[in-house]
Amino acid sequence: MKILFVHQNMPGQYRxxxxxxxxxxxxxxxxxxxxRNYPERPGVKKVLYxxxxxxxxxxYGLSKVWEExxxxxxxxxxxxxxxxDTGWTPDIIIGHTGWGELLFMKQVYPAVPILGFFEYFYLSKGGPVGFDPEDPPSEASPFLLHARNAVPFANLHxxxxxxAPTMWQRNCFPEAFHAKLDVCHDGIRTDRLGPDPDVALTLGRVGRITRDDEIFTYIARNMERTRGFHTFMRALPHIQKARPNARVLVVGGNDASYGKKSALAGGFRAEMEREVGHLIDWDRTHFLGQVPYPDFQKIVQISRCHIYLTMPFVLSWSMLEAMAMExxxxxxxxxxxxxxxxxGETGLLTDFFDPPALAEKVAAVLAEPERFAHLGKAARRHVVENYDFLNVCLPRQIGFIxxxxxxxxRIAI
Known part of the structure; x- marks a missing residue:
């Protein structure tokens, strides 16, 4: 089959x-x-635009996203x-609808079918908007957010x-979209991701760590409100007080992927350090930045308790990957x-706005990891049954194509 993939950040969801x-x-x-920096690979031709x-x-704010x-x-x-014009016509075009790259593809290839990835519809109320009382939306937010949706509305046609990767994300779109949207996650390679009791890793001043160390983790693409970084930082002193030998590994950048950037030069991390830094034991707190994927995998495998926080928003791959690693x-x-x-079955849930409650649950897991080990095993079974790439998501995706x-x-599978 001839396939044209379209995604500004290759390979994106098509990895x-x-x-x-x-x-x-x-x-x-x-x-x-x-x-430009994605390496050339045999078997696929990369074309830059x-x-x-x-x-x-x-x-003008209301038309800026459409203009872009x-x-x-x-x-x-x-x-x-x-x-x-060189004579190449795909059998299908597969691409992300969020940034406008597909808008004019039918003008170039009017007879070629397009399978679009619809990631998120910006709600003027609901989702992350108005969720955190510390970050209320402006009076202009409903208009700006609805203006952003000109892009998915155009891509609907x-x-x-x-x-859509999850049912929650699909349901963020208006009903006019639903008849055209199938739900299927990108898929998790559970055949490559699993627990490793013998895992070890050496990380700078952290030194060599293994499963015998009392390690807990927080991971996000960037440290920001949408991913609950403020809740984590406010919980951290409570966790450290309850568990005096525990060390935390924090993985993530210092930019903003979602929502507005911090006004401070050091980003949202600097804001939170200003608020609670005097309460934190910095000798047991390790900010690692963004790490290579093999290191991310080992960090999760070593972690005795992993913290995943998010507002109602796009579900991170990292949560499902951590579940796959038990x-x-x-x-x-x-x-x-x-x-x-x-x-209580595949993990422990906690109120996004309650740092002491988060700390209490993390401290309990750190104190008695064996008592909670069944959660990780059940989490892996759930991901294997529902999100495994090879056996669940791939056949569905190929079916849609x-x-x-x-x-x-058609592609044989």
């Missing part, structure tokens, strides 16, 4: 799908992206048009079918987490 297709062989794979236009910093999306879409379309997880009790985790192409072009 596992791309690997599988390359390994299978026999397909013509082209990936349209802005990401540049946005045709970027809005000025002082562009159409610039990205036109740039991507020009790159696709060049492919077409561009895509022939769509995929981590004992204390997570925030919000709808997207409850879709994948059941309190095959449904859009002629029978003689």
């Amino acid at each position: 596992e799908m791309l690997d599988w297709l390359i390994a299978q062989g026999g397909h013509e794979l082209v990936f349209l992206t802005q990401r 540049a946005p045709h236009h970027r809005p000025a910093k002082d562009a 999306a159409t610039g990205a879409g036109y740039g991507a379309a020009m790159a696709a048009q060049h492919l077409r 561009v895509a022939d079918r769509g995929i 981590a004992t997880i204390v997570a925030s009790d919000v709808p997207p987490v409850r879709e994948a985790m059941t309190d 095959n449904a859009l192409v002629p029978e003689d072009r």
Whole structure:
């Protein structure tokens, strides 16, 4: 099959799908992206595109996102048009709908079906908006957020079918989308992710650590409100007081992936250090930044208790990956987490706004890890049964692709 992938940050949600297709062989794979530093790989042709236009910093707020999306879409379309003019036409186009890259693909390839990835619809009320009373929305927020949704509304008519990774994310979209959206997660490689009782890792001033050490962890792409970094930091002194030998490994960058950036030079981390830093034992607190994936895997495998916090928002891969590795997880009790985790069965849920309650549950796990070990084992079983890439998600994804192409072009599985 000839497949054109479109994602500004290659490979994005198509990481596992791309690997599988390359390994299978026999397909013509082209990936349209802005990401220059993604390495060239045998079996897939990387085609770079540049946005045709970027809005000025002082562009009108209500149209700025649309202006940026159409610039990205036109740039991507020009790159696709060049492919077409060289004689290459895909059997299907698969891409992310969030940034506008698919907007004009039907103008280039009007007969080619498009399978879109619909990640999130920006709610003016609900989700993370208005969730945290410390960060209330502005009077303009409902208008700005609804204006952002011009992009998914346009893509509803561009895509022939769509995929949302979780039911909660699908239900964020208006009912007009639902008939076109199937629910299927990107998939977790549970065959590669599992527990390792013999795991060991050496990390800078942390030194060499193993499962014998009393380690707990907090992991997010970036340390920010949406991922509950403030709740974690407020809980940390309580955990350290209850467990005087415990050490915490904090993985994540100091930028903002979701929501507004901090006004402080040191980001939201600096804000929280200013608030609770005098209460924290810094000799037992290790900020590691963003780490290579193999190190992330070992950190989770070593962790006696893993903390996953999020507002009602897109579910992180890291939570499901930690479940696959049999981590004992204390997570925030919000709808997207409850879709994948059941309190007392596959993890422990806690109030997002209650740092002492979070600390109490983490301290209990650290004190008696054997008493809670069944949670990690059940968590892995749940992920294997519902989110495994090879046996659950891949067949469904291939089914969605095959449904859009002629029978003689379909992928065998």
